[in-house]
Structure formats: structure tokens, C-alpha cells
Amino acid sequence: MTFLMSLIFFSVLSLSLSYSQAAAHTPFLDGLLANGNFEEGPKASDLQKTVLIGRYSLPKWEISGVVEYVSGGPQPGGFYFAIPRGAHAARLGNEASISQVADLKVGSTYSLTFSATRTCAQDEVLRVSASGQSSDLPIQTLYSSDGGDTYAFAFKATSGSVKISFHNTGVQEDPTCGPLLDAIAIKEMRPLRYTKGYLVKNGGFEIGPHVFKNFSTGVLLLPKIHDIISPLPGWIVESLKPVKYIDSKHFRVPEGQAAIELTGGRETAISQIIRTIPKKFYTLSFTIGDAKNSCHGSMMVEAFAANETLKVKFESTGNGGFKSSSFKFQAISARTRLTFFSAFYHTKLNDYGHFCGPLLDDVKVLPVFP
Structure with missing residues (x-):
């Protein structure tokens, strides 16, 4: 009996040490959100042409309003959608939004990297929000000609489950007009440390937001x-x-x-x-x-x-x-x-x-x- 109890004790201790070692080596979060590139598409029954039908029709995302699931290339009405990071994207119509809940570390700072391009009007505005913080992003100015405009937005996690949301605040005559989201990633920002002898933190800009690996215009x-x-x-x-x-x-x-x-x-x-x-x-x-x-x-x-x-x-x-x-x-x-x-x-x-x-x-x- 004593031998059995000792065996159980050392087994539990071994598992505890293995868990603590694994936790100590857990990498910082740095990559796409779940279906962050929208390549996992909806069921055919959840699409009416390109418009998504149903709040949970886009896998891993919750939608509200007129949200389209679109492919790159020529579109009806003479439009052309450049989607350089993959084959598909989400287009937010009038007052439409998509959101997702992510499990994060309380108190840690995170940065979202996302591709956003206006598709119709000059005055399109995209609101990105997470953990009670938000920003209205004016996307009138284009910094790249190939649909590659990519932005970063940082926030501090105030809870373990954070709702990340992208919302088109604009209202256009065409209800489907709005920003095109191509890919969305998240990165946990590592704490800054001084380099001995240097007074500038992050002077080489080595610590920054996620950069898409397959295509980047910055x-x-x-x-x-x-x-x-x-x-x-x-x-x-x-x-x-x-x-x-x-x-x-x-x-x-x-x-x-x-x-x-x-x-x-x-x-x-x-x-x-x-x-x-x-x-x-x-x-x-x-x-x-x-x-x-x-x-x-x-x-x-x-x-x-x-x-x-x-x-x-x-x-x-x-x-x-x-x-x-x-x-x-x-x-x-x-x-x-x-x-x-x-x-x-x-x-x-x-x-x-x-x-x-x-x-x-x-x-x-x-x-x-x-």
C-alpha cells in the first residue's frame, strides 16, 4: 500500500512538473484568428448569392447586418476586389459587423493586424473594438494599389474572454457597400525591457504587430x-x-x-x-x-x-x-x-x-x- 501511494505521489508530481514546464514554454500568441482569412466558407444553404444568411453562417464568426462572402476578381456592377492574401474575404454592408470571442490573458496587451479596403464610397469608416476599447478607422486614403492596406490596433485584455468586433459605421445608398476585410491576425505584445547602456526602448522596432507572411505591403x-x-x-x-x-x-x-x-x-x-x-x-x-x-x-x-x-x-x-x-x-x-x-x-x-x-x-x- 505504501509503495502504491508513493508511486501515485511521484506520478502526480511528474505530471505537475511537466505541466508547469509546458506552461513556462507556452509561446506568445501570434497568428490568425480562427478562420481569420475567411477561407473556411459557409454552407451553400447559408448563402443568397454572396450575402450570408444567419447570424452564425460564417464559420467561427458572428455576423450582424448585410455581410457578403466574396471571392477575389471581377464583381457584378463593374467592381473588382483584390484579395491578395487568399481567395475569399468578408464585405461589411451598411451598419454590418462581424465579431469573434478570443481567449486571452487578463492584463496583457494585444495587437490586431487586419487588411481593410474601401470598396465604394470615400467616406467609409470601419470601427474596430475589443475589450471596451475602440477606434474609428477612416479608410479614405489608399496606401497601396493592390488591396494590400493593412492596419494594426492595440488593446489591453480586461477579461479572459474578449469580444473582437469589426463594424461598418457608414450608410450608403447601396446597402452592400462597405469595407472589405481580407485577413485578421492577433499578437500578444511582449513586455519591453531596456538594453543595458541604451536609453531608447525598442529602438530597432523589433517588437511590433503581426506581419502577414504570404503577402505584406507593411x-x-x-x-x-x-x-x-x-x-x-x-x-x-x-x-x-x-x-x-x-x-x-x-x-x-x-x-x-x-x-x-x-x-x-x-x-x-x-x-x-x-x-x-x-x-x-x-x-x-x-x-x-x-x-x-x-x-x-x-x-x-x-x-x-x-x-x-x-x-x-x-x-x-x-x-x-x-x-x-x-x-x-x-x-x-x-x-x-x-x-x-x-x-x-x-x-x-x-x-x-x-x-x-x-x-x-x-x-x-x-x-x-x-
Whole structure:
């Protein structure tokens, strides 16, 4: 009996250790939501032409209003839907929405990455909401010509089950008109840590939102007026237009796996507030260039720190290239704001209707020792 009890005890202990070890190595959530690319289609009986019939007719999603399940290519009425990440997408009509409940960690920050493209009117607005936080996303401006506009939205989970919702707030004469959702992913944002000796957090932009692997034109990060919690930890997008998060798989990146593209000229600015010692001197260094995405022209990035400013010029042919710059500044308080923006507006070669701009990478601040 004693031997049997000992065997049971050690078996339970072994299982407990195995579970704790597995929990310790559980990867951070980073991938598509359930049927996030809409490739799992509805039953034929749940479709009336392209319109979904029934609240739960789209697998893994709950729908409300006129929601269409569409395929890429030419459409009735002369439309053409570009769906670069797969074969199918969801189109939200007047006041329509789709939602899904996800199991998340309470207190953790998450970022949604989603493809959203207007299909009819200029004034289409997409509202994305999760865990009591929401943002009305104006999608009038197109940043890519192939249906590749991708956005990020960050939120903090306030419960273990979070309802994620996408809602078309617009009302058009055609009730089916509205944003096209191509793919939706979610990523748990890892806590930031200082690198010893460096004062800038996430200066290489390595920690950011999910990037679609099969097709990416970059991820547009919303200004803080739309998204209070930044999907780029450590940084604030404090401008009227978004900045673009780009990855090394699809773009030319000077250092590491990611960088930022300043896509909206003076309407796009990114900043970070760092801790400094008043009257002490520091060196701010950074790299600018082009992402090898046909963005061309005479570029200029302006950098600000305390009372100092540096304007860095870069002549881009759109084929990839970069240069590094630095300057010294004296801190005037215990907190110093670093700010970067593009001085000019840029468009791509052979595609003058879509904005682009210089990239920014490898931002560092080091103290100057006597």
C-alpha cells in the first residue's frame, strides 16, 4: 500500500512538473484568428448569392447586418476586389459587423493586424473594438494599389474572454457597400525591457504587430488619437497620418527584422519619451533610407531631442539604400522627447496616387562621458 501511494505521489508530481514546464514554454500568441482569412466558407444553404444568411453562417464568426462572402476578381456592377492574401474575404454592408470571442490573458496587451479596403464610397469608416476599447478607422486614403492596406490596433485584455468586433459605421445608398476585410491576425505584445547602456526602448522596432507572411505591403500604425495603446511598444504615433511598420522579408531593412516608414510627410511623426539627467549630454543616432519599394525623390528626415534639431537628407532612387546620422544634445529635464518626421511627401515610381516615404531604423541614445 505504501509503495502504491508513493508511486501515485511521484506520478502526480511528474505530471505537475511537466505541466508547469509546458506552461513556462507556452509561446506568445501570434497568428490568425480562427478562420481569420475567411477561407473556411459557409454552407451553400447559408448563402443568397454572396450575402450570408444567419447570424452564425460564417464559420467561427458572428455576423450582424448585410455581410457578403466574396471571392477575389471581377464583381457584378463593374467592381473588382483584390484579395491578395487568399481567395475569399468578408464585405461589411451598411451598419454590418462581424465579431469573434478570443481567449486571452487578463492584463496583457494585444495587437490586431487586419487588411481593410474601401470598396465604394470615400467616406467609409470601419470601427474596430475589443475589450471596451475602440477606434474609428477612416479608410479614405489608399496606401497601396493592390488591396494590400493593412492596419494594426492595440488593446489591453480586461477579461479572459474578449469580444473582437469589426463594424461598418457608414450608410450608403447601396446597402452592400462597405469595407472589405481580407485577413485578421492577433499578437500578444511582449513586455519591453531596456538594453543595458541604451536609453531608447525598442529602438530597432523589433517588437511590433503581426506581419502577414504570404503577402505584406507593411502594417499601418494608427495615430494615438485613434489608438491610445500603441501597437509599436515604446513609441507614440502622434500625428494625423499613420506610419508604416515594415519587415525585412518584404522590404529592405537596414538592421534586424523591422523598421518604420514615414509615409505621410509632415503629417506623420513618431516619438518616444526617455529618461535623462538634466544638463547631461547625450548622443542620438539613427539610420534613414528607402525600403526598396519604388519610393523615390529627395528625402529628408527631421530629428528633435531637447533643444536640438537635425535635418538629414537622402536621395532615393527607390532601389534600397540607407545612411546613418547622429548629433549631440543636452538634456533640459528628467524626460526628453525624441521625435522624427519626414519633411516631404513622396509617391512611388509609376504609382503617383499612393503615399510612401523614408524609413527609420536603429534609433539609439547614449550618454556622453567626459
